[in-house]
Amino acid sequence: MRLPVNAEIAFTHLITRKKQTLVAAMGVMIGITVFIFLNSLMRGFDRSANDSIFRTMPHIRIYKEDEISKPLQEKNEKQEYVIVNPKIANTTKNLINPEQLIRILKKQPDVVAVAPDVAVSVFYNNGESQVNGIASGVNIMEQNKMFNIESFLLDGSLRELEATQNGIILGVGIAEKLNVRLNDNITITSSKGKRKVMKIVGLFKSNNAAIDKSKSYINVAMAQQLMNERPTYVTDIFVNVKDPEKAAEYIASFQQMTGYSAEDWKKANEQILASYKIRAIMSFAISVSILLVAGFGIYNILNMIIMEKLNDIAILKAMGFPGVDVVRIFVMQAVIIGVMGVTLGLVLSTTVITLMQKVYVGGDIGYFPVQYESRYYISGIVFGLAISFAAGYIPARKAADVDPVSIFRK
């Protein structure tokens, strides 16, 4: 029969030192809270930043890459050299047979939405004032499925664009610069020199200032007219997949399938993602070091208990407690402190997250973008307990090595 004698000794040691136990547990509590809160917050920031990226950018974009001209004649057998001047070939950005490509892409597993896009470089004019930017020729309802444009539409409606052949939905940045409002008319000029008078049927604000200052949505047919092209002219096909994190995995197969270049959003936003990564590493390092400091707290109190209890350890060993039991007694104390601290930490971090969610930050972000992230709760619990265990095990090993004879002889 195994009686819980080790546990009883461990509890007694802690109960007779309530204050120190509580202080050590509070160290763990703060460590856990910072760990969970900081990491959840970073993840929340990443999410809100991703959301704003995905308002205007698909997971994967399929387009025709510029080609560099090749010499018409390779080096011939007479070893005559032909002087060439390679430059971008004067081909159109047209994707051939876009309807079929779209049909094929829609059939792929994990693809959730596909939409064509005709990008046109344009100048927006209102009287003397001129702003340059990109007009996207789209089927607005299809793109809405992909980007949920309706959610960041400030004024006007998407239906109106569908119904008005020369309608345009402008970014608020452009509207501000041109000093125009809903239902005003503006002129746009394409890079091919075509001019059209457009009616503003909507305004959007994507929270990305650069986009808001340059982008507009127009109908596909209008974009094709601006480019002097046929109704099959499409420059990009946008694809959304189930898990944006895995977008890069589809690149190779899409390229092979369509014969055109494909680019995932991560590649297109490399520098932003690099800064996310640095931020994540920093917050992880900070929160882990705080947990480690909490671990030192446990280590300290246990070292103190053990130094005070050398006599007791000797007597326990004399009574027939082997070294393992001594280790168990002290590790158990550390783990009890750890469990207390982790539990308090879970409560406190949940409270902090709940409160912070109600704080309005403003700007692009709105409310504090922090959520209850189960993965950080779990890793917080695991880290907290592992550090408590280690902080207990090291001094406990030392306690187990106490030689009772040398204590009794003093």
Next chain:
Amino acid sequence: MNEKKAILQARQIGKYFHDPVTFKVLDNISFEAYQGEFLTIVGKSGCGKSTLLYVLSTMDTDFEGELWIDGQNISRWSQDKLALIRNEKIGFVFQFHYLLQEFSCLKNVMLPAMKLGKYSLEEIEHKAYEKLDLLGLKDQALKPASKLSGGQQQRVAIARALINDPLIIMGDEPTGNLDSRNSKLVFDILRDLTRTYHQTIIAVTHDNDFAKNSDRTIEMEDGKIIHDGFVRNGNIIV
């Protein structure tokens, strides 16, 4: 007395101290302790009697020769195995009582039995009360050990040594810290144990009266046994 059964045998035990210089503390110690015997070890300070006791107690494993307890040669056993032997077969009473101060007297007595795990908690508690009663401390059972007088603590320590009904009870100056009244009390209790329960007692002492009243006294000098004799009427006979 019937055929005497040897509970503990020391065979040519030798031990060295290495600090500051190598020095032989125990030199060729051989003797046997029998069941129900009250054995005392005496000698001047530094003669090695405490060292011998710690070797016999199995806590000190750094020695030469052989040590047999209850028919087993335990000389080369691991610390963990020895701990189990101590738990089951040996009880200790020390000079400075050495109770766990944060626990009640009752818990102090119960701990070795809880470690042994042979009986249920209720049975152990019952037994612990019995042992405390035997030593006249039943009414102090639930007090914390730190609240008791020295003599009372020493008796609690004896109760603790008895809880697992060990074959051998070892004492290092078990009365060294007590006044004469309490010394007498402790001595009588120990003597009773050898008579009633046939437990063996091995005690190191400075106290001549204590040694004279025991069954047998081993006298040591410079790490050797110089005298080993039975006591009759207060005189040691060879």
